[in-house]
Structure formats: structure tokens, C-alpha cells
Amino acid sequence: MTFKLIVSCLLLTVCFAALGQEKQSPKAKKHSSAVVEKGLIKVSVMYPFAEGKTFDIAYYENKHMPMVAGFLGSNLVKYTIEKGISSGIPNQPLPYMAIGTFYVKSLSDYQAAIGPNRDAIRADFANYTTITPVILVSEVVR
Amino acid sequence: MTFKLIVSCLLLTVCFAALGQEKQSPKAKKHSSAVVEKGLIKVSVMYPFAEGKTFDIAYYENKHMPMVAGFLGSNLVKYTIEKGISSGIPNQPLPYMAIGTFYVKSLSDYQAAIGPNRDAIRADFANYTTITPVILVSEVVR
Numbered sequence: 001m002t003f004k005l006i007v008s009c010l011l012l013t014v015c016f017a018a019l020g021q022e023k024q025s026p027k028a029k030k031h032s033s034a035v036v037e038k039g040l041i042k043v044s045v046m047y048p049f050a051e052g053k054t055f056d057i058a059y060y061e062n063k064h065m066p067m068v069a070g071f072l073g074s075n076l077v078k079y080t081i082e083k084g085i086s087s088g089i090p091n092q093p094l095p096y097m098a099i100g101t102f103y104v105k106s107l108s109d110y111q112a113a114i115g116p117n118r119d120a121i122r123a124d125f126a127n128y129t130t131i132t133p134v135i136l137v138s139e140v141v142r
Numbered sequence: 143m144t145f146k147l148i149v150s151c152l153l154l155t156v157c158f159a160a161l162g163q164e165k166q167s168p169k170a171k172k173h174s175s176a177v178v179e180k181g182l183i184k185v186s187v188m189y190p191f192a193e194g195k196t197f198d199i200a201y202y203e204n205k206h207m208p209m210v211a212g213f214l215g216s217n218l219v220k221y222t223i224e225k226g227i228s229s230g231i232p233n234q235p236l237p238y239m240a241i242g243t244f245y246v247k248s249l250s251d252y253q254a255a256i257g258p259n260r261d262a263i264r265a266d267f268a269n270y271t272t273i274t275p276v277i278l279v280s281e282v283v284r
Contacts, residue, residue: 037222043230046237061284080179081284085249088185088277095188095278107227135230136237142203142223 040077040140043102043110047131049084049094057083057098059128065100067124071117075109076102097131107137182219182282185244185252189273191226191236199225199240201270207242209266213259217251218244239273249279 047055061081069079080103084096104110114121189197203223211221222245226238246252256263 042224057283080282082184082280083283085279085281088279095276099280134237137227137230138224139227140222141199141225
């Protein structure tokens, strides 16, 4: 009977320990996916639309962006790709054909990671576009 | 001794049931906060930088954006605000002073909601900026 009591106590301890760990994980995941963007640095690589210019978004999504993301390591929180549809103002031309955005914790770490790989990144441009991009560095306020 | 055995079994069942519930919740939270952006429409209101132009980001964050967001109802998934820091290309001017972005499910619902409120939105511009914005409508690819 003493043995059963000890086993029961041990099992209970294990169960509560497991529960405690499970309780932490949703918080951690919620924090990393939804709340964390404020304060991050965005590096937005914006490809202006112009007649006759080309942009291969499949190559951009499957090859170019994963390559650049691979250079950034744990400084990269996430990256996004958007495809331009139209101007939001009637009778205005489409401002950008596409925008790729890196959300990073540190701008200096981003620059240090990109520096030695700049030639490889630029050499890949010809594989998907004839557009020279504009780059905006911004801070997520909300 | 039989009583202790039954109590142990009951406690174990309760613990495993609790564990099962805890295991489901991170998935649900992850799904609702992180995965949902792909396929959404972004309406990005971009304020180009120019010497002498002004932009009051506190008013924009506390008054203007909440007002516009209020017109959009359940079509609005989220909205973000970013503050321009620099160009990502050396010796180039800052492309945008600020960008406000609405992530919506439907562009036509967005247009239908903004239409009757366009005058109120434009009248509020003078309260925070002297810049005429560029508006990009895009689709979240990734």
C-alpha cells in the first residue's frame, strides 16, 4: 500500500510537470507569432512597376527569397512576399509589381549578414527581373 | 488498496484529459495568428518622403488609422503602421516617411466601406501630414 501511494504521488508529479510545460507553450507560440512584430525592423525590397519590365514571382518565391533568408540566420523573424494588383487611386499606375520584406531584430546584424553576400544576391536579380528595386528600412510601430 | 488503485486511475485519466486539451490549444492559436495572412489583400497607404513635408505619426496611430479601421468592420483582419528609417541603399533618400496597411479579406468590400467615408478620411489628412500618399493594393503571396 505504501508502494502504491508512492507510485501515485510520482505519477501525479509527472502529470503536473507535463501540464506546466504545456501551459507555457501556447504563450510562447502566441508571443512569437502575433505580438512580437512591434519594434521589429522591416527591410522592404520594392520593385516599381514600369511598362515593359518583367518580374517572375515564382522564381522570386521559390529561389531568390529563400536564398537571401538563408543568409540571415536567427536575426530573421519572418519574411513576406506580396504581388502588386493595382493602385488604390483611380487612374494611377500600379506603384509596385512586387515587394519582398524581411522582418529582423537588428538592422546592423542584417547588414553584417548581407554584406559578404551582396554580389551573389545581385547576380540572382537577372534570373527573375529587369527592375531595379527601391529599398525601405522601417520600424514596426503597430 | 482497491480504493487507492481506483483513485490513481481516476487521477491519471484527469491528467491525460487535461494534457490533451492543452495540446490542442497551441495549434489553434498558431493557426489563427500566423497562417492566415496568405491570400489576404493589403491596402498600403504610403507617404513618400520629401524635404519640408511633415508627418505626425502619433496622431496617425492614435486618431487617423483607428478611424479608418472603424469603417472596415469584419472585413479588416488587422492593420499595421511602420515608420520609415532610411533607404536600404547607401546615398539614396528615405523612400517613405510612413506606411499604414490594412489587411482585408475582400477588396470590393473595402472599396464599398471606404466610398461613403472618403471625404471624412481626406479631411483628416491635414491633421497629420502635408504629404499626398501613394496607395498600393497587393495580394499576400507568402
